[in-house]
Ligand SMILES: Nc1nc2c(c(=O)[nH]1)N[C@H]1C(S)=C(S)[C@@H](COP(=O)(O)OP(=O)(O)OC[C@H]3O[C@@H](n4cnc5c(N)ncnc54)[C@H](O)[C@@H]3O)O[C@H]1N2
Ligand code: MOO
């Protein structure tokens with residue numbers, strides 16, 4: 001049986017390209033930019049005033065002038081006022097273009113005003129007034145044409161501000177895979193049905209769908225019975241329509257666990273079946289060329305979730321962008337696990353003094369789904385030891 005690390009490497013060696021698509025700017029958050037974005041103008045595009053106050057010529061001030069006649073007002077959004085006369089000033093607001101002729105702004109807090117014969121004067125104290133004080137000079141951040149965002153950047157709220165500033169109401173992003181999420185099993189009924197004594201409601205598909213929805217990944221849910229004919233017929237259609245097929249259940253040793261056999265029959269090449277891990281040992285993975293990728297997760301809810309999070313999500317994200325930094329968390333207590341298997345420990349993680357602390361919440365096996373209420377994610381404990389000590393750090397995968 002292969003190790004967790006081998007399984008991960010095999011999965012990550014399957015490279016796919018889902019292409020690009022254009023989306024509305026306000027819907028681009030979380031997506032991966034598929035084009036380089038340059039400055040359409042200088043940044044800032046004009047000499048931008050950064051403090052409300054009065055704009056003067058530093059030349060006048062440095063000659064000893066302290067009293068300036070106010071000859072105008074300049075608000076943000078107005079074209080530049082020209083200041084022609086020496087020893088005059090304009091009142092100017094943050095965000096306005098600096099008037100022509102003036103070169104520094106003195107904050108209102110440092111100015112006294114006097115009125116004489118209907119004329120208004122700004123009286124300034126002794127100050128250090130370097131040229132362009134309180135002015136954000138045109139092009140001082142970036143010049144027109146410079147690259148602001150590289151292809152492959154993840155679009156976050158700040159990136160959206162940059163894209164908006166350069167006038168991009170639509171953005172090219174990496175396309176996401178079309179995903180089919182399929183539960184299998186005769187014992188499963190819909191969420192809004194009342195199960196008989198020997199039935200349960202399906203939870204795996206909703207769990208995965210919700211997670212994919214949060215990531216904007218388009219997905220469609222299906223349910224298939226443990227019936228070879230139905231599986232053959234429906235899966236052959238689904239495999240042609242989707243980029244990724246996520247299955248849960250039907251991959252272990254039971255007499256109704258038909259998936260491994262049927263998937264191979266339908267031309268899905270098996271890359272592995274069973275991984276030295278808990279939970280999720282019977283995990284099956286395969287693909288049709290580099291086009292349709294199939295993750296068949298063991299049906300127990302914690303197994304499905306751990307495999308979905310650790311294998312599928314990590315793989316999907318690595319197809320879209322350069323590898324991201326993995327997060328480590330520190331065990332808050334010793335944890336012992338005897339079998340020589342990789343272990344996805346359910347944990348609740350909190351951040352204390354900048355350190356992620358992981359408290360084990362192992363629950364009662366991979367079918368104890370109510371334990372999910374206690375956890376924030378999985379801590380991956382690699383095989384090869386039986387006691388994982390307090391303060392040791394391991395990779396953490398949040399839900
Ligand atoms: N003889 C052996 N039996 C089992 C082994 C083994 O190695 N030898 N492995 C066990 C392990 S570990 C797991 S995990 C399960 C995996 O089983 P399957 O993938 O075949 O899944 P099922 O048999 O269909 O279901 C298992 C369990 O999970 C529940 N389930 C399934 N789908 C859903 C769903 N969508 N929502 C909620 N719950 C679901 C199902 O009712 C079963 O209780 O096999 C062990 N057996
Ligand atoms: O290892 Mo199985 O995944 O449920 O317990």
Ligand SMILES: [Mg+2]
Pocket residue numbers: 249250251252253254256257
């Ligand atoms: Mg089974």
